[in-house]
Amino acid sequence: PEAGRPHVATSQPPPFISSPLPPPCLSSSTRRKETPPNPISSPPLPSARPNPIRSPPSSSVAMGRKFFVGGNWKCNGTVEQVESIVNTLNAGQIASTDVVEVVVSPPYVFLPTVKGKLRPEIQVAAQNCWVKKGGAFTGEVSAEMLVNLGVPWVILGHSERRSLMGESSEFVGEKVAYALAQGLKVIACVGETLEQREAGSTMAVVAEQTKAIADKIKDWTNVVVAYEPVWAIGTGKVASPAQAQEVHANLRDWLKTNVSPEVAESTRIIYGGSVTGASCKELAAQPDVDGFLVGGASLKPEFIDIINAATVKSA
Protein backbone atom coordinates (compact mmCIF):
# COMPACT_ATOMS: atom_id res chain seq x y z
CA PRO A 1 0.00 0.00 0.00
CA GLU A 2 0.89 3.65 -0.09
CA ALA A 3 2.48 3.66 3.31
CA GLY A 4 5.44 6.02 3.33
CA ARG A 5 7.53 7.92 5.76
CA PRO A 6 5.47 10.53 7.54
CA HIS A 7 5.67 13.94 5.97
CA VAL A 8 6.46 16.30 8.76
CA ALA A 9 7.44 19.36 6.81
CA THR A 10 4.69 21.48 5.39
CA SER A 11 5.24 23.88 2.56
CA GLN A 12 2.73 26.29 4.05
CA PRO A 13 2.88 27.59 7.56
CA PRO A 14 0.34 25.81 9.74
CA PRO A 15 -2.73 27.78 10.74
CA PHE A 16 -1.44 28.06 14.27
CA ILE A 17 2.06 28.34 15.51
CA SER A 18 2.78 29.76 18.88
CA SER A 19 6.26 30.82 19.75
CA PRO A 20 8.68 27.88 19.75
CA LEU A 21 8.10 25.75 22.76
CA PRO A 22 10.72 25.46 25.45
CA PRO A 23 12.88 22.38 25.01
CA PRO A 24 11.71 19.28 26.81
CA CYS A 25 13.35 18.62 30.11
CA LEU A 26 15.86 16.14 28.79
CA SER A 27 19.04 14.98 30.35
CA SER A 28 22.35 15.20 28.52
CA SER A 29 21.35 12.19 26.51
CA THR A 30 19.07 13.42 23.78
CA ARG A 31 18.92 10.25 21.75
CA ARG A 32 15.51 8.74 21.50
CA LYS A 33 15.44 5.12 22.50
CA GLU A 34 14.81 3.05 19.41
CA THR A 35 13.53 0.13 21.37
CA PRO A 36 12.18 1.04 24.77
CA PRO A 37 12.84 -1.61 27.38
CA ASN A 38 10.06 -4.00 28.12
CA PRO A 39 8.17 -2.17 30.83
CA ILE A 40 7.01 -5.40 32.43
CA SER A 41 10.49 -6.19 33.60
CA SER A 42 11.97 -2.72 33.85
CA PRO A 43 12.13 -0.80 37.12
CA PRO A 44 9.53 1.89 37.72
CA LEU A 45 10.04 5.05 35.70
CA PRO A 46 11.38 8.06 37.54
CA SER A 47 8.76 10.43 38.80
CA ALA A 48 8.18 13.73 37.08
CA ARG A 49 9.92 16.79 38.34
CA PRO A 50 7.48 18.94 40.25
CA ASN A 51 6.29 21.80 38.13
CA PRO A 52 5.38 25.03 39.84
CA ILE A 53 2.59 26.08 37.52
CA ARG A 54 -0.72 26.47 39.21
CA SER A 55 -3.67 24.28 38.54
CA PRO A 56 -6.61 26.01 36.92
CA PRO A 57 -9.77 26.55 38.89
CA SER A 58 -12.19 23.69 38.37
CA SER A 59 -14.67 26.12 36.81
CA SER A 60 -12.38 26.29 33.79
CA VAL A 61 -12.61 22.55 33.27
CA ALA A 62 -14.68 22.08 30.17
CA MET A 63 -17.99 20.40 30.68
CA GLY A 64 -18.87 17.38 28.66
CA ARG A 65 -15.42 15.96 27.97
CA LYS A 66 -15.31 12.88 30.12
CA PHE A 67 -11.78 12.06 31.31
CA PHE A 68 -10.32 9.25 29.21
CA VAL A 69 -7.53 6.91 30.25
CA GLY A 70 -6.12 4.41 27.78
CA GLY A 71 -3.59 1.73 28.57
CA ASN A 72 -1.47 0.77 25.57
CA TRP A 73 0.18 -2.54 26.38
CA LYS A 74 2.11 -2.44 23.09
CA CYS A 75 3.87 -5.70 22.18
CA ASN A 76 4.10 -6.95 25.75
CA GLY A 77 2.72 -9.79 27.81
CA THR A 78 2.47 -13.50 28.27
CA VAL A 79 -0.73 -15.36 29.10
CA GLU A 80 0.30 -15.27 32.76
CA GLN A 81 1.19 -11.57 32.78
CA VAL A 82 -2.03 -10.64 31.00
CA GLU A 83 -4.03 -12.58 33.57
CA SER A 84 -2.21 -10.80 36.35
CA ILE A 85 -2.88 -7.35 34.87
CA VAL A 86 -6.56 -8.16 34.36
CA ASN A 87 -6.84 -9.40 37.95
CA THR A 88 -5.26 -6.18 39.21
CA LEU A 89 -7.63 -4.06 37.16
CA ASN A 90 -10.64 -6.08 38.27
CA ALA A 91 -9.70 -5.77 41.93
CA GLY A 92 -8.76 -2.08 41.84
CA GLN A 93 -10.87 0.73 43.20
CA ILE A 94 -11.53 2.96 40.25
CA ALA A 95 -13.57 6.12 39.86
CA SER A 96 -17.06 5.72 38.46
CA THR A 97 -17.82 5.62 34.76
CA ASP A 98 -19.46 9.02 35.21
CA VAL A 99 -16.01 10.42 35.90
CA VAL A 100 -13.67 8.41 33.70
CA GLU A 101 -13.73 6.24 30.60
CA VAL A 102 -11.08 3.50 30.70
CA VAL A 103 -9.84 1.52 27.71
CA VAL A 104 -7.00 -0.99 27.69
CA SER A 105 -5.26 -2.12 24.55
CA PRO A 106 -3.65 -5.55 24.67
CA PRO A 107 -1.96 -7.14 21.67
CA TYR A 108 -4.47 -8.61 19.20
CA VAL A 109 -3.92 -12.18 20.36
CA PHE A 110 -5.08 -11.37 23.89
CA LEU A 111 -8.03 -9.15 22.94
CA PRO A 112 -10.85 -11.71 23.22
CA THR A 113 -9.54 -13.10 26.53
CA VAL A 114 -9.04 -9.67 28.06
CA LYS A 115 -12.43 -8.48 26.86
CA GLY A 116 -14.04 -11.58 28.31
CA LYS A 117 -12.36 -11.37 31.70
CA LEU A 118 -12.25 -7.65 32.39
CA ARG A 119 -14.85 -5.91 34.51
CA PRO A 120 -17.48 -4.51 32.15
CA GLU A 121 -16.76 -0.84 32.87
CA ILE A 122 -13.29 -1.17 31.31
CA GLN A 123 -13.34 -1.36 27.52
CA VAL A 124 -10.76 -2.72 25.11
CA ALA A 125 -8.98 -1.32 22.08
CA ALA A 126 -6.90 -2.84 19.32
CA GLN A 127 -3.52 -1.25 18.70
CA ASN A 128 -3.98 -0.96 14.95
CA CYS A 129 -6.14 -2.19 12.08
CA TRP A 130 -5.99 -2.45 8.34
CA VAL A 131 -6.73 0.61 6.24
CA LYS A 132 -9.51 -0.94 4.15
CA LYS A 133 -11.77 -3.95 3.98
CA GLY A 134 -10.04 -7.20 4.84
CA GLY A 135 -8.89 -9.69 2.22
CA ALA A 136 -5.53 -10.78 0.87
CA PHE A 137 -3.42 -8.79 3.35
CA THR A 138 -1.33 -11.37 5.16
CA GLY A 139 -0.68 -10.48 8.77
CA GLU A 140 -3.24 -7.68 8.94
CA VAL A 141 -6.37 -7.45 11.07
CA SER A 142 -9.37 -5.62 9.64
CA ALA A 143 -11.69 -3.13 11.26
CA GLU A 144 -14.56 -5.51 10.38
CA MET A 145 -12.96 -8.25 12.47
CA LEU A 146 -12.66 -5.95 15.46
CA VAL A 147 -16.31 -5.00 15.12
CA ASN A 148 -17.21 -8.66 14.77
CA LEU A 149 -15.36 -9.43 18.02
CA GLY A 150 -17.09 -6.60 19.85
CA VAL A 151 -13.89 -4.57 20.22
CA PRO A 152 -15.15 -0.98 20.37
CA TRP A 153 -11.90 1.01 20.09
CA VAL A 154 -8.73 1.08 18.01
CA ILE A 155 -5.51 3.07 18.42
CA LEU A 156 -4.31 4.48 15.10
CA GLY A 157 -1.26 6.46 14.07
CA HIS A 158 0.86 5.60 17.08
CA SER A 159 4.35 7.06 16.64
CA GLU A 160 5.85 3.58 16.74
CA ARG A 161 3.81 2.66 13.69
CA ARG A 162 4.57 5.97 11.98
CA SER A 163 8.32 5.69 12.52
CA LEU A 164 8.97 1.93 12.59
CA MET A 165 6.35 0.80 10.05
CA GLY A 166 6.56 3.92 7.89
CA GLU A 167 2.92 4.95 8.20
CA SER A 168 2.45 8.39 6.66
CA SER A 169 -0.01 10.96 7.96
CA GLU A 170 -2.17 10.42 4.89
CA PHE A 171 -2.24 6.67 5.49
CA VAL A 172 -3.20 7.24 9.13
CA GLY A 173 -5.97 9.60 7.99
CA GLU A 174 -7.33 6.90 5.71
CA LYS A 175 -7.21 4.35 8.50
CA VAL A 176 -9.07 6.65 10.87
CA ALA A 177 -11.79 7.31 8.28
CA TYR A 178 -12.21 3.64 7.46
CA ALA A 179 -12.29 2.49 11.08
CA LEU A 180 -14.88 5.14 11.97
CA ALA A 181 -16.98 4.15 8.98
CA GLN A 182 -17.06 0.58 10.27
CA GLY A 183 -18.31 1.78 13.65
CA LEU A 184 -15.09 1.70 15.62
CA LYS A 185 -14.07 4.49 17.96
CA VAL A 186 -10.57 5.77 17.37
CA ILE A 187 -7.71 6.96 19.54
CA ALA A 188 -5.72 8.92 16.95
CA CYS A 189 -2.13 9.67 17.90
CA VAL A 190 -0.09 12.70 16.94
CA GLY A 191 3.19 14.10 18.21
CA GLU A 192 6.56 15.53 17.33
CA THR A 193 10.06 14.06 17.57
CA LEU A 194 12.78 15.65 19.66
CA GLU A 195 14.42 17.04 16.54
CA GLN A 196 11.17 18.62 15.42
CA ARG A 197 10.60 20.17 18.84
CA GLU A 198 14.10 21.54 18.97
CA ALA A 199 13.61 22.98 15.50
CA GLY A 200 10.52 24.82 16.77
CA SER A 201 8.14 22.89 14.53
CA THR A 202 6.09 21.09 17.18
CA MET A 203 2.84 22.76 16.28
CA ALA A 204 3.45 22.48 12.55
CA VAL A 205 3.94 18.74 12.91
CA VAL A 206 0.92 18.24 15.12
CA ALA A 207 -1.20 20.38 12.78
CA GLU A 208 -0.08 18.43 9.72
CA GLN A 209 -0.86 15.09 11.37
CA THR A 210 -4.25 16.31 12.58
CA LYS A 211 -5.10 17.88 9.22
CA ALA A 212 -4.46 14.56 7.47
CA ILE A 213 -7.22 13.12 9.67
CA ALA A 214 -9.51 16.16 9.41
CA ASP A 215 -9.27 15.97 5.61
CA LYS A 216 -10.79 12.48 5.65
CA ILE A 217 -13.50 12.63 8.33
CA LYS A 218 -16.53 14.75 9.07
CA ASP A 219 -17.76 13.42 12.38
CA TRP A 220 -15.38 13.66 15.34
CA THR A 221 -17.81 12.20 17.89
CA ASN A 222 -15.94 8.90 18.11
CA VAL A 223 -12.43 10.29 17.99
CA VAL A 224 -10.07 10.88 20.91
CA VAL A 225 -6.85 12.65 19.94
CA ALA A 226 -3.75 11.49 21.79
CA TYR A 227 -0.89 13.98 21.87
CA GLU A 228 2.19 11.83 22.36
CA PRO A 229 5.49 13.64 21.94
CA VAL A 230 7.89 11.03 20.60
CA TRP A 231 10.69 12.19 22.90
CA ALA A 232 8.50 11.39 25.90
CA ILE A 233 7.49 7.88 24.84
CA GLY A 234 9.24 5.14 26.74
CA THR A 235 12.00 7.50 27.84
CA GLY A 236 10.92 8.46 31.35
CA LYS A 237 10.99 12.11 30.18
CA VAL A 238 7.40 13.16 30.73
CA ALA A 239 6.27 16.49 29.29
CA SER A 240 5.83 19.11 31.95
CA PRO A 241 2.22 20.07 32.64
CA ALA A 242 2.92 23.42 30.93
CA GLN A 243 4.37 21.75 27.84
CA ALA A 244 1.40 19.40 27.54
CA GLN A 245 -1.12 22.17 28.17
CA GLU A 246 0.45 24.43 25.53
CA VAL A 247 0.22 21.84 22.77
CA HIS A 248 -3.25 20.68 23.83
CA ALA A 249 -4.56 24.26 23.86
CA ASN A 250 -3.03 24.98 20.46
CA LEU A 251 -4.43 21.75 19.07
CA ARG A 252 -7.87 22.67 20.37
CA ASP A 253 -7.49 26.08 18.72
CA TRP A 254 -6.56 24.35 15.50
CA LEU A 255 -9.72 22.25 15.69
CA LYS A 256 -11.76 25.36 16.40
CA THR A 257 -10.40 27.19 13.37
CA ASN A 258 -10.17 24.28 10.95
CA VAL A 259 -13.01 21.97 11.96
CA SER A 260 -15.55 23.72 14.19
CA PRO A 261 -15.89 25.32 17.62
CA GLU A 262 -18.18 22.45 18.67
CA VAL A 263 -15.64 19.78 17.72
CA ALA A 264 -12.88 21.73 19.47
CA GLU A 265 -14.96 21.96 22.64
CA SER A 266 -16.13 18.36 22.72
CA THR A 267 -13.14 16.37 21.44
CA ARG A 268 -10.98 14.86 24.10
CA ILE A 269 -7.27 15.53 23.77
CA ILE A 270 -5.29 13.14 25.93
CA TYR A 271 -1.59 13.14 26.72
CA GLY A 272 0.80 10.20 26.36
CA GLY A 273 4.48 9.79 27.08
CA SER A 274 6.00 8.46 30.30
CA VAL A 275 2.89 9.17 32.38
CA THR A 276 3.22 7.62 35.84
CA GLY A 277 1.32 7.56 39.06
CA ALA A 278 3.62 10.34 40.23
CA SER A 279 3.10 12.69 37.29
CA CYS A 280 -0.55 12.10 36.43
CA LYS A 281 -2.33 14.42 38.84
CA GLU A 282 -0.57 17.61 37.90
CA LEU A 283 -0.99 16.82 34.21
CA ALA A 284 -4.66 15.99 34.73
CA ALA A 285 -5.20 19.38 36.36
CA GLN A 286 -4.38 21.19 33.11
CA PRO A 287 -7.57 22.52 31.52
CA ASP A 288 -6.95 21.04 28.08
CA VAL A 289 -5.60 17.67 29.23
CA ASP A 290 -8.61 15.36 29.03
CA GLY A 291 -6.88 12.16 29.98
CA PHE A 292 -3.93 9.94 29.18
CA LEU A 293 -2.63 7.26 26.89
CA VAL A 294 -0.30 5.24 29.07
CA GLY A 295 2.32 2.74 27.94
CA GLY A 296 4.67 1.20 30.47
CA ALA A 297 2.74 2.24 33.56
CA SER A 298 -0.44 0.65 32.18
CA LEU A 299 1.17 -2.74 32.85
CA LYS A 300 1.63 -1.94 36.52
CA PRO A 301 -0.71 -1.47 39.47
CA GLU A 302 -0.09 2.30 39.35
CA PHE A 303 -2.38 2.37 36.30
CA ILE A 304 -5.20 2.44 38.86
CA ASP A 305 -3.79 5.69 40.29
CA ILE A 306 -3.57 7.14 36.79
CA ILE A 307 -7.20 6.25 36.12
CA ASN A 308 -8.17 7.92 39.38
CA ALA A 309 -6.36 11.12 38.43
CA ALA A 310 -9.69 11.82 36.71
CA THR A 311 -11.06 12.91 40.06
CA VAL A 312 -8.77 15.97 39.87
CA LYS A 313 -11.21 17.38 37.30
CA SER A 314 -14.23 17.04 39.53
CA ALA A 315 -12.47 18.06 42.77
Ligand SMILES: O=C(CO)COP(=O)(O)O
Ligand atom coordinates in the same frame (compact mmCIF):
# COMPACT_ATOMS: atom_id res chain seq x y z
O1 LIG B 1 3.32 5.34 23.67
C1 LIG B 1 2.71 5.50 24.71
C2 LIG B 1 1.28 5.18 24.81
O2 LIG B 1 0.73 4.96 23.58
C3 LIG B 1 3.39 5.99 25.92
O3 LIG B 1 4.29 5.03 26.34
P1 LIG B 1 5.00 5.20 27.77
O4 LIG B 1 3.92 5.56 28.76
O5 LIG B 1 5.64 3.88 28.03
O6 LIG B 1 5.98 6.33 27.60
